[in-house]
Amino acid sequence: MKTIPLILMGCGGVGRQLLQHIASCRSLHFKQGLHLRVVGVCDSRSLVVAADFLNKELDDSFLSELCRVKLGGSSLAKLADLGECQVFVHPESQGKLLEIASHLGKSTGLVFVDCSASSDTIVVLKQVVDLGSCIVLANKKPLTSTMEDFEKLFTHPRRIRHESTVGAGLPVIASLNRIISSGDPVHRIVGSLSGTLGFVMSELEDGKPLSQVVRAAKSLGYTEPDPRDDLGGMDVARKALILARILGQQINLNDLKIESLYPEEMGSSVMTVDDFLGRGLLLLDKDVQKRVEKASSNGNVLRYVCVIEGSRCEVGIQELPKNSALGRLRGSDNVLEIYTRCYSEQPLVIQGAGAGNDTTAAGVLADIIDIQDLFP
Amino acid sequence: MKTIPLILMGCGGVGRQLLQHIASCRSLHFKQGLHLRVVGVCDSRSLVVAADFLNKELDDSFLSELCRVKLGGSSLAKLADLGECQVFVHPESQGKLLEIASHLGKSTGLVFVDCSASSDTIVVLKQVVDLGSCIVLANKKPLTSTMEDFEKLFTHPRRIRHESTVGAGLPVIASLNRIISSGDPVHRIVGSLSGTLGFVMSELEDGKPLSQVVRAAKSLGYTEPDPRDDLGGMDVARKALILARILGQQINLNDLKIESLYPEEMGSSVMTVDDFLGRGLLLLDKDVQKRVEKASSNGNVLRYVCVIEGSRCEVGIQELPKNSALGRLRGSDNVLEIYTRCYSEQPLVIQGAGAGNDTTAAGVLADIIDIQDLFP
Structure with missing residues (x-):
């Protein structure tokens, strides 16, 4: 069984839909010998991480509760009561993200999945590139910032995917890369x-x-x-x-x-x-x-x-x-x-x-599956 | 530098076009840290292999001469005079293919690229699957034979690509697999x-x-x-x-x-x-x-x-x-x-x-590049 650990950035419509897709694809991916392990989820203010993130994950029932909390407009901090997780608020959350990346990036591998619509993720994304992490983006901002940022994110071109930044899940980027x-x-x-x-x-x-x-x-x-x-x-x-x-x-x-x-x-x-x-x-x-x-x-x-x-x-x-x-x-x-x-x-x-949370999240999930060969 | 050794099966229009594409993409692929090493080429009768196939390859000038020979309707055997290569004729050629696969398949990795239009390749393709080789197909026959053959070729689904079997280079299979x-x-x-x-x-x-x-x-x-x-x-x-x-x-x-x-x-x-x-x-x-x-x-x-x-x-x-x-x-x-x-x-x-040697061969080449993460 190949395990892909991931951290979701952004739990608006696309992020929540992605968590649903991941849950509903569990048995499909299991048959393919794949397990997607959600280690942490963050929004602009907070980060929720599995307490023992080296070995444990946020399971599907926890993630489903997380979606309910976010949809209700509450803070991720509310989830702290559920146990087996830790909540960090900005700016401590950034340090924790880097800690996780430095533990997992070069050993088990780690994917940062940016489903936010914010420029605030760029700083962390650029840092985790050097820590061996992969990046999957639905967020256009990191790729439309400076050329310096763009080139930094593409330091290892095989470790970044961003199908859903153009035409949602339509196979635009994949096709262009093939060409x-x-x-x-x-x-x-x-x-x-x-x-x-x-x-x-x-x-x-x-x-x-x-x-x-x-x-x-x-x-x-x-x-x-x-x-x-x-x-x-x-x-x-x-x-x-x-x-x-x-x-x-x-x-x-x-x-x-x-x-x-x-x-x-x-x-x-x-x-x-x-x-x-x-x-x-x-x-x-x-x-x-x-x-x-x-x-x-x-x-x-x-x-x-x-x-x-x-x-x-x-x-x-x-x-x-x-x-x-x-x-x-x-x-x-x-x-x-x-x-x-x-x-x-x-x-x-x-x-x-070329729009819609469902197809955008599907594009993100296809990207994650597409980089599986980079994981041990 | 990542090296992808490959054996081309079939040197009709598509196969020859592929060799041209590989040659003209040398510097592009070099920039990406990739080297495509053509170890052998076969048609229905003969196989030409680099004499020291563990370390050497058939270089672009040799392959260009090979295309000229084939286009002129001559046998690959004619190339034996050029030195640094060996020619095997059927059925010895089959044994040599398996020998190469057993040497390279699980160590450096090896891709069998089937650009023929023949059912005769199926037997070898099924055998090299077990020897750790990857398979890239433009040839539809291996996938339209029995279900048993189909499933055998898909033993390791990540090690087979076949974009150009449907709609030539159009991104049909890649898109469908993403979905x-x-x-x-x-x-x-x-x-x-x-x-x-x-x-x-x-x-x-x-x-x-x-x-x-x-x-x-x-x-x-x-x-x-x-x-x-x-x-x-x-x-x-x-x-x-x-x-x-x-x-x-x-x-x-x-x-x-x-x-x-x-x-x-x-x-x-x-x-x-x-x-x-x-x-x-x-x-x-x-x-x-x-x-x-x-x-x-x-x-x-x-x-x-x-x-x-x-x-x-x-x-x-x-x-x-x-x-x-x-x-x-x-x-x-x-x-x-x-x-x-x-x-x-x-x-x-x-x-x-959805047809034409150029676009068909381009689809094959994109498939080869797409499996690079499987190579050490």
Whole structure:
């Protein structure tokens, strides 16, 4: 039996879903000779660790109680009463994480699984790399910080996986890594990597005004509470940056050309959400409609995409052929077109749901299983 | 530096392309701390091995000469004059392969890379599994033989890779394995896995008769020399069987329902190729046209696909919605739709060129790089 010890960072929706997936896959993984041993779980404030972390783990019933506590909005500290575990609060929690890594990293092996959405994990992640730990990320922040941080995390490229940082569980990173390792040069990547913006852009085609489409997207639950968090393009930019860096571009987030669907004067420091939805958006309708019509007269449609090509990496609205994979996109699926020597005229296309806790956590779990050969 | 010793079986188009890819990726792989050491190459008759195979390899200039010899239609035996290599002919070659595997399999590790299209490799492959060797396949035959053979080859599931057995280099198997290992249950796979049949079925939509479309496909070089080798569906059936077995179906090739696009009385033992193309196909036009029209009246199109669902695995013509990924397919791309818990309403779609020596060999090379963690 091969054992993979792991520490989960972040127990929001994705982290809790991951714990559920791990529990429900126990017998499947057991058949494959694998045991996933959850040694500790932390959020931004606290860390819960199995008291005897060298030999024991937080078992599934404990983890299920942990999820209940977090879902109820309580602190992980509440779990201290359950026994057989220790709770550390920030900043002691950081020291404990390093202690665990130095004990387990180079002996049994250890995976730090970052399912948070925070930049606060970067410091610890960089340190545990040197202690022999593996890293699995759903969190985009560590890979979209400085190039120095990025390169530090990739010190041992086989010990880091991050499928769920782009397109959730869609096999984007795995496929791209296969292409790169086979020496097939990537000429161009074009991708619709936001379910929200994919939906919005495809709905515009039918002649609906932007204001109406954004309101519909919000009421369908496709957007963030403030839809400007989607419309600004920053989330897509982070994904684009990760793809560009994998392809070897040495760039930072502020090197990217990012087109926002709303102007600065409608930003959240100027306008409330309600004002933006009620009044601001209406002012954008006419311009957007003109662009849609112009594209249509060229036989094209508009898509909000990332384009990565040579030393170029940008994010914004592009006119694309109606009959391409991206042009045919309807609804909230993500679509990625990869052009390489092998896929030169027709691209390699990967399409499917690119968001959701279930698929994101599934991508993380597949990453953990994928690094099993690094464990003794 | 990590070294991966390998033996190439089959030096037809795919095998020769693989040797070229390996040579042109030398510096890329060197940067990653990897060295691919080609210890031997065999075809159906002969085996060429580095004379001192424990320490030496067949270098790139030797392998380039080997490709030239094979392309010219000569025997590998011709290479004996070049020195530093030994040539063995069948059946001595088999014994030599086992000798190499028993020396290298459990010490340095060894990969048998089967790029042939023959069933003759199965006996050796099953034996080297027990000697600790890894296996990478582009050849479908070893995985579509008996269940006993299949299970033997999967004795150590981490030591076998076979991406290029389905959809050439398209990341089909890698993606499916990720889905399975994350516990996301696969409900249904529908795929157009023949470039020829994908082209034929999409051309029929425009009202063109089957006879004309098949002749066009042949003149475009999309078909085998005898197009019945494509139209019979056996190649698609082998791919379907591999997918079904990965999903846990314990079935054999003759358990599959396979629809042939031509009747038995037009088989190759009854009719010449020219007769079939000139006369036979014309007799099929009317029936096919009727089916196309019926589908169209339902808002659907016809596609030649594999369907794998529950304990069902079949291959043939299906009516599919015009606006699905499969329905929108034009040309010779492969398309796979995977329905799972995570991808339940909209499937995960993988699309792209599913044939060609370049992409097939690229898939094989990515597989080899993917198992590097198993090597010391």
